[in-house]
Amino acid sequence: MNEMPEQVLITEVLLRDGLQVEPVIVSTKDKLRLAYGLLEAGLTSLEIGSFVHPEKVPQMADTDRLAAELCAGESASLHTLVFNERGARRAIDAGARHVRLIVSASNGHSQANAGVPTQQALERLRPAAELLARAEVQLEATIATAFVCPFDGETSPGRVVETAHRLTEFGIHTLHLGDTIGAASPWHIRRTVTAVQAELYDLPLGLHLHNTYGMASANAWEALHLGVRRFDAALGGVGGCPFAPGAAGNIATDDLVNLCHHAGVATGIDVDRLVAVREELHALLGRKLDSSLAAVPSAPAPLRPSGVRG
Template sequence: MPGTPDQVLITDVLLRDGLQNEPVVIPTADKLRLAYGLLDAGVTSLEAGSFVRPEKVPQMADTGLLLARVRPGESVSLHTLVFNEQGARRAVEAGARDVRLTVSASDGHSLANAGVPRDASLDRLAPAVEILRASGVRLEATIATAFVCPYDGETDPATVVAAARRLAAFGIRVLHLADTIGAAGPLHIRRTVTAVREALPELPVGLHLHNTYGMAPANVWEALRLGVRRFDAALGGIGGCPFAPGAAGNLGTDDLVHLCHHAGIATGIDVGRLTAVREQLRILLGHRLDSALAAVSSAPVPLCLGAATAGTAG
């Protein structure tokens, strides 16, 4: 398939986006077991949590503690989300090395999520960036509602580009575009990814996809055709945004790895080992999970593609 990468980087966002919308608060010790299970399966990029007000998102109250206790190797990135100066200070105090700045492309979602319009949320990131860069923190960014907003409707790619330019000026290394409510389709992906790349050709672009309407796999396929090499996903396909009505689960990490391996694209992640971690997660949450693999089988269908996926278990 022209433009398809030979390898992709998957960031598992279970510990943040996956758990933040759950009605139960998972104990830190159990989160640690999930984290190490994911690392053992070959995941090299994790979202550990977000530095937000605990009374608003109680599931994220132990983010600093989790950062202190997870000891990944040098090849593993442990990301946390920051929205403002206070969050940046907490991240530095917790020893964060990889931080994602987060803003919304739309005013409606920004008001619901951050309490201020989009431009104001970007303005207040400036002092946060100074704090983070002074501490040597590596910066990435996520633009929420980059395709469709539950309050404002479809997002104009020009609006996304404007936000991306401001974030690029902060010195971010990667920009992630989020389909926050899972309402985007391949045409949305193509036009917005293309617009951002044309405006900022040197800035790597990744996707954060939800699967509310079952479109995430199609959106992955379109992104792969465009050469996108970075994707977010949550084991078991759980998750959602507390401040985005209608937001359902994420694209499942297990499903994404399975898709990539069947397309001959390496991920370095073992689907079989993910299965064991997924079962731990199901027991902890006490309900069924949303990924396709969780629904159909306890083990993935074996591949018969010979050397096409050499070096990629599953």
């Protein structure tokens, strides 16, 4: 068992994964207000959109404008998702400096999400990665369905490791493992994370967790004990994948911050400001949010135990 980290980096994915399945189309102006609120709350890493065809994911149609507005002179890491060379060109034109490539470990989800099996999706990403590298864009990658696939069932750790090795050829500096449909358990997390750590021990590793079966916090706890220091989360627990049947929202940023602070793990996040942004989000979406803290009437901000800053 690895040592519990003293601090973690939380990437707020509200503006991309959080909003992409919402029936309400949030305006660019409102997205910018949410983004600036999150930055003021101390988040230093945001996922702001994806360069996909607007007919497939209408909520992401303004990613170019968001990137052009937010990436100009901003010191935070502002990530966009890219699936192919065309998306890479759009990202560069919009001034994106941090890009995540995404590929599914399972063929079934890759076919639904990218229209081709995993190996072909990887080959499609290669020219995109080369283009982004020439533009000196920082590259990360996410392996979707790294634990369980809605079409193919459980994903073997060996398949995840193989996909990870292929992605390292593209020059990525961080790898994220995605529990795309929120069906993983702490056992899945330990089995696959330790397999990847054993093979790619120099590559920083993060997790992208969903909470379909209420296991996201338990999975984050397991990952913390494995030394994982990077997590994606969405404020209020919103989100899901339009190409993964049954997928529920992400692990909630407010719940994850609460978990980390109780464990003495710093996040750098101002919890009072985070809750204020959550209230703005609630008003924008006009529905009940999915985080545990948001569900408690008059819930206080996530607790900050003695000795933990942020």
